[in-house]
Amino acid sequence: MNNAQLNYHCADILVVDDTPDNLRVLSTALIERGYKVRCTKNGAMALLTAKKDPPHLILLDIKMPEMDGYEVCEQLKLDSSTSHIPVIFLSALDDVFDKVKGFAVGGVDYITKPFQIEEVVVRIQHQLALQAAKAEIYQLNNALEQKVRQRTLQLEEVIQQRDREIVKHKQTQKKLFYQALHDALTGLPNRTLFMEHLQKALHRITRNKDYLCAVLFIDLDRFKIINDSWGHAVGDRLLIAISHILKECSREVDTVARLSGDEFTILLEDLQDTQDAIAIAERLLEKLTAPIHLGECKVYIGASIGIVFGSVAYQTVNELLRDADIAMYRAKALGKGRYAIFDREMYDRTLHLSQLEIDLRYALERQEFLLHYQPIISVATGRLTGFEALLRWQHPKMGLIDPGDFIEIAEETGLIVPIGEWILQEACQQLYIWQQKFATTSLYISVNLSSKQIQQFDLVDKLAKILDRTGLNGKNLKLELTETMLMDRGEKTIELLFQIKEQNIQLSIDDFGTGYSSLSYLHRFPIDALKIDRSFVSPIDAEGKNCEIVRTIITLAHTLGIKAIAEGVETSHQLAVLKKLGCDEAQGYFFGTPVNFQLAEEILVKNV
Template sequence: MNYQQLDPDKKDILIIDDKPDNLRVLSSLLARKGYNVRKALNWQMALTACQTVLPDLILLDIMMPEVDGYEVCRRFKSWDVTADIPVIFISALDDIFDKIKAFRLGGVDYITKPFEFEEVVVRVQNQLELRAARLEILKLNTELEQRVKYRTLELENTLEKLQGEIASRQQLQDKLLDIVLHDSLTGLPNRVLFIRQLGNALDLAKQDISYQFAVLYLDCDRFKVVNDSLGHIVGDELLIAIAHRLQLCLNSGDTLARLGGDEFGILIENLRDISSAIQVAELMLQQLSIPFKLSRYEVFMNASIGINWGNKDYEKAEYLLRDADTAMYRAKAQGKARYKLFDPAMYQEAIQLLEIENDLRRAVEREEFIIYYQPIISLHTGRISGFEALVRWLHPVRGLIAPTEFIPVAEETGLINAIDIWVLQSACHQLRIWQNHPATPKNLTISVNLSARLFTQPNLIAQIDKIIYETQVNPLNLELEITESVIMENTNVVKTIIEEIKNRKIKLVMDDFGTGYSSLSYIHSFPLHSLKIDKSFITQMQFHQDTMGLVPAIISIAESMGMTVIAEGVETKEQLAKLRSLNCDFAQGYLFSQPLEEQSVVNFIADAHQW
């Protein structure tokens, strides 16, 4: 095979990603930086590209069908021709396990999506410089061997030159080591060096029972907002300032490292007890709460910190950092700008969450979901007016799983989009079947919940149109339930989608009204048909006999805006009577029926209940 450089003046970069959009964006941006850029959608294309022209660097996505990024990296590292080509992983996977696996397979760096392009450029440049340095070292070694072999008769002169070349090689090696082990922006140790030093501390703790240490994992809570709004130059300036402040909180024997992005690792050694580590965390939070006066802006920042005591029973330093990271995420989940001590139960919860996520991904592929339908009753006629579609997960091992357990995971991972569209398709199909039954009311409606994440998808309207076309359901009988977080976004995309929904005569229902932002200034700007009162307000009516809590106010708001009102969680006849006295339009809850399986709905309709 003939391996030729495309352009000797340009470095060649091969991008491997199954997403054409990702390839196009990265290719365009790197090409503007003066690189030859080639693209591959899968392993076979990548192999052909390398057989044609050997790249200087590979950017590799992990999540790809058939042959994923891990396997692609392993194959390249096992092939002598490509073994020395540096591989940088670029992936949305941000778990410490994914990153460790990437480095174990031979990856030289790991960039988490969504990435900052400036960071990608710097990392690419660093790795290309590293490779150039390695090649230079190999070249020097080859020259040294040749000179020793062919110039034995000129030993004195060769020895003098050899000493100079050895010194040059040492300088290159020192430079290479410095690049590999330090962050180019802040000059701090990077993740590789931090793990090495953490390992040394763990070994020392195993040997000396009196030696105590702790590891802290710090993540800035608002850095992305600053970076996106003020730009990456300001973001870099802020990171340098943050690193400086954190360093002021530590003793000379402690270690501060930049682990990537806006994440920092701290190794505190020679501690008396955990309270010393807590004091450092509190000092860091205090220091970061002071405004940063940058060259052009004043920026406010806070952070979440996870603390893990240096237990000598840990097998690997990576596990120490992993558990500190877990504690940090718990601190972030509890409100940010705080610290949290690691508890072993957190790790078990994290593992369980990971298992749920993995099972949920398979569940989406296998359509392991079923829909229950809860009747909605008109309080004016006392008869059924429609049903709300409620999704449940029928797990092959654990059985029926409630939405409170899997919906948050689906929201976080983005799987909620596929689930919501499946529910909408299935519910519309089912409504069409029911409408063919003679006992079904003419204007029976179906109500489906849509996640706020769906409203960021530009093809949402096209998907709704397709479902209506395929199921032949009348849009007038379709109600889409959204939460306040959708309209609080108030973006042009959201406004356009909602306007398109209105144009199709589909009704929009504000779900759980009053439990979120409750911004009336936003509500009147959107074409809402109904407000749904959360169950918690219905329950509170019995404790506020005089005012009945907020329910009268919510009904009054809806009436003033020409909207109907649906009360959730009605369980007693007393609640029903109070809602009727307040002129509430609709209600649903266990008083009328629990959510029904689809085969039970027709019988429920045929029974013609009246309340």
């Protein structure tokens, strides 16, 4: 079956992803919709499969071992037998640099994980429809030439017939041209058309120093929640309603476009002043903050907007769009529902974070991580009861980096999972070494768990293997979780915690009182301790005032039959108040800062 005859509901699709779950979800969903699906787990096999029997379309993951998706795409485009195959990238990478690179190596589309199957199917149908239509045009042209040659002697008929191929051809071309440059759902210009308009705007800037334009990059703040709660049909209607709002708030000369998903852009041309762009952004935020009525549904969406102004400093449209995207993410970081104007500091910070992410990916294998240990003391006796293991990164160029500067990146990229496993392994191993060296089994090591680790289906098995490898008894390991992590998945979390407790591992709630907790749920969690956040301990003064919240948490803990542990103890009067209130354990600079394992051993020598 050639491309012109292709029925895209039964097309042959090659899915390339090193994650079995992704392969299973995609292949199952596509097969159910009538597609023929083949799957491969790495780039090399994908190239062999595509060359041997070229598919109609390839869904390609980016982050794969040995050969990433970018290289696979480049190899496909270099081979004449596979260069025509449309490639749609599927990736958890959501940075504008990654998207731009995907299109630069030959990708026709870019879908960010986690994806919605309906969106993937629509994108596939769109690309297959384009392929089929292009082939149809090619055949129509061939047919036209053949008929002209065959009917040379019947000139009048030839002319009439030719006029009728031409009309159809133009209609088809016009339709394809529109489809290729507009979003199928909203009818707005798509990325391709928007970039064309943006390129023309940059040319105007070079010709006229007084010409001013701006790009607004708009990302909806709560679209995923609404889409998941109300369903995709409502989500689509919302996107259409949003497109109308954006057009109403802009001017005739402006270009409103939908880039992908819930991302929109507006090119504001021929501005009189920078304040004009700010006024439009403020008007948009006001409209998008108000409730949007979709029949019987009333939804609240909100948006974050990045603003960048065109200048002769921009050499390409990609640079301009990149900076608008950076400004949008800055607006989100500042609390959403606002706009941010791009400046050089944002770009420098983005570059810094990008480089930090790259370095972080190699830090584990290069053994650049280390643990510091902060002593935990019995309030009643003043004796050492354990250590909290705290991660540090010994960067080869930037020196010792605290987790506050890289943990968020690790969370976003998923690197926190292998890093978290390393922390558990290292902490348990170190405590076991100390147990043998100092002949003590009463001390425990406390380790923070991330939300990503809690979501791992094999967490319980991993914990068991770590205890088995290190020889540490589960009773000497305490895992710290936040209130939000406990409440996120309700019953599933309770079941998981009980499975962990079966290994005698202790559990505590970290920073208690600062997050969302439900007292009706609290007694159901098999928790051994509540850790009082430093923000409640710090206000305690020399007269013992400002300790009401601390007293309440200690009372709550003891009512539940568990310990209360205070963090951030820095003064003797804070310790005295905690002792009076019956707090069980404490940690903070008053007892000692986090130290490396050599200095931790010196503390052990004085306490065992």
